[in-house]
Amino acid sequence: MAEKTDFLLKCIDCGAGFFTVGEQDFYLSKGLETPKRCKPCRDKKKAGLKREKERVELEEVLSALPFMPIEKAEIPLNDSATSLFIIGNGFDIMHGVKSSYYNFRDSIGRKNILRFTLENYIRQEDVWGNFEDGLAYLDREMMLGTLDDWLDDFDVPDEDDDDFSAADYFAAQDIATSQIYILTQELPKRFRKWISTLKPLSLSKPVDNIIKMDARYINFNYTEFLETIYGVPQENILYIHGDRRDKKNQLVLGHGHDIEEVFEEWYQANKNRKEFQPRLLEKDRRYDHNDNPVYLGYFLKDETKGNWKSQMRYDAINNTVGLIEDYYENSAKKTSEVIIKNKSYFKSLEGIKNIVVIGHSLSKVDYPYFKEIIKYNTSSADLKWFISWYSSDGLRKITEFVSEMKIPNENVKLFRV
Numbered sequence: 001m002a003e004k005t006d007f008l009l010k011c012i013d014c015g016a017g018f019f020t021v022g023e024q025d026f027y028l029s030k031g032l033e034t035p036k037r038c039k040p041c042r043d044k045k046k047a048g049l050k051r052e053k054e055r056v057e058l059e060e061v062l063s064a065l066p067f068m069p070i071e072k073a074e075i076p077l078n079d080s081a082t083s084l085f086i087i088g089n090g091f092d093i094m095h096g097v098k099s100s101y102y103n104f105r106d107s108i109g110r111k112n113i114l115r116f117t118l119e120n121y122i123r124q125e126d127v128w129g130n131f132e133d134g135l136a137y138l139d140r141e142m143m144l145g146t147l148d149d150w151l152d153d154f155d156v157p158d159e160d161d162d163d164f165s166a167a168d169y170f171a172a173q174d175i176a177t178s179q180i181y182i183l184t185q186e187l188p189k190r191f192r193k194w195i196s197t198l199k200p201l202s203l204s205k206p207v208d209n210i211i212k213m214d215a216r217y218i219n220f221n222y223t224e225f226l227e228t229i230y231g232v233p234q235e236n237i238l239y240i241h242g243d244r245r246d247k248k249n250q251l252v253l254g255h256g257h258d259i260e261e262v263f264e265e266w267y268q269a270n271k272n273r274k275e276f277q278p279r280l281l282e283k284d285r286r287y288d289h290n291d292n293p294v295y296l297g298y299f300l301k302d303e304t305k306g307n308w309k310s311q312m313r314y315d316a317i318n319n320t321v322g323l324i325e326d327y328y329e330n331s332a333k334k335t336s337e338v339i340i341k342n343k344s345y346f347k348s349l350e351g352i353k354n355i356v357v358i359g360h361s362l363s364k365v366d367y368p369y370f371k372e373i374i375k376y377n378t379s380s381a382d383l384k385w386f387i388s389w390y391s392s393d394g395l396r397k398i399t400e401f402v403s404e405m406k407i408p409n410e411n412v413k414l415f416r417v
């Protein structure tokens, strides 16, 4: 009789023994076929199949695109004066800079109120995978729920009551909206601190053959690695979202959503929920007017009919709703301000003939800048675009971008770095 820890099988890949009696019992009970490989080899095979599937998918996507793929050495940049480079975060990452938002998360540490806020109060599955975008999804419900809990906990009576404590009353509101404070005050500080630590960990220069010293550059990164790695003079670079060496100005950060659209989407998705109806069935089987603060703050049509419980609660909910909506307004990326500030710069790009995009995600939030470049260009229909790509998701974004910018397909060439 085999011991419980004896191996019954040999892996066909590595020859190691595996499969114990316990495992065999499990497989038999589930009616599963006996495995041929040990667990590590099964995982390895699975990962290999996954990679192969991804490679095939990528080739399919690429061959279906109407854009010609070229080698980076084929980018014709004889005339630096008519060449514009657009540099995104992929540029820093290809130089070994740990500048993804996952790196930002790791720099914050596990037990941190900013991290807690981002991971619990932003209604996105993976807030770090789509960081700036997520800032448009602060959770109204959680915040108003907190307000209600604290008003209850402090047992806040009406203002003319002898037991009324203004301190408790305002503390409840402060606690409920503390996430806003963290996102508007703490986040920019932490973010700048992290950005200031970034450095390239690789000495290679993957785009050495295409970088031209006297061309012009719009750098979406906050870092100066174009200067320090390639020697591009500072005066040829526009740090469009800020330069980390410039301590006087804020780094530009934020989502690119129309906040009214985001609100409408949320409103439509929630208005039919049971908890946001005017009357709710109570435990004693009687109907009562809804006093859920989210209902009162957002879904109630006639506020004189609402079950506010007290004037103080009415004021607290109104104040909190106001602060939440202010947050939404302020968390948007100030793209139009940046454009106004750099109007003469965009005008000065009128004679550009070639645009090389390196490591830029071409997210919608940055479309207005590209539109500005095209708008002022004297021969925009002839503009040649050379765009670097990295993944199938990147290829999809390029396709969307080209169509949105109305760029003729034959003017777009793709290259890998």
Ligand SMILES: [Zn+2]
Pocket: 011, 012, 013, 014, 015, 016, 037, 038, 039, 040, 041, 042
């Ligand atoms: Zn094996």
